[in-house]
Amino acid sequence: MKLAADRVLGLALIGLAAFAAIHAWQIQVPFSYEPVGPKAFPIGLSVVLALLALVLVFRPGENGHWPDKALMLKLLAVLGVLVVYALLFTQLGFIVTTFFAVLALARLFEATWRKALLAGVLMALGSYLLFTQGLGISLPGGYWLADFV
Incomplete structure (x- = not known):
């Protein structure tokens, strides 16, 4: 149970990243006022969040107490x-x-x-x-x- 806190948090953050990415992907903009568009920033943050959350899942810290x-x-x-x-x-x-x-x-x-x-x-x-x-x-x-x- 010692490492469960980090892994549970990591899985929750992966879920949050997926939720944010899905909603960001659904953003509809009639015209592009930026070269990248308004979807790129939240999707990029979601990818970074998911990658860092994977670290918590596969390499939890030593002090993972609740x-x-x-x-x-x-x-x-x-x-x-x-x-x-x-x-x-x-x-x-x-x-x-x-x-x-x-x-x-x-x-x-x-x-x-x-x-x-x-x-x-x-x-x-x-x-x-x-x-x-x-x-x-x-x-x-x-x-x-x-x-x-």
Whole structure:
């Protein structure tokens, strides 16, 4: 049972990679605005994820114990924050959702309120500027913002 944790995680990650690749393959774009197209990046990430997950399946680490109850609850809380982030991303917009997700994750990992708030503001605004200005990617502003504009 010692190595089961790595192998179970590896198989789960292979399943996630397959799920992402299948959905990325189904992306239909009426015109190509990039030489490679929007399918290449998620499919490439899926291939890399699957290859690295195979390493976990065939060469698990020596310390493959299951996490204790406290760590498992913290990991489930992180998963919950990320699921809520994905569900509210378009409704609330990138900046608001990222702020609250970073705030929640920082508090989950025992940051003080001041540090968590600072991290939330810096990560939300910094990553927004990086994506929009640096990479030219448009991000959702949120449906609530349309009422104010």
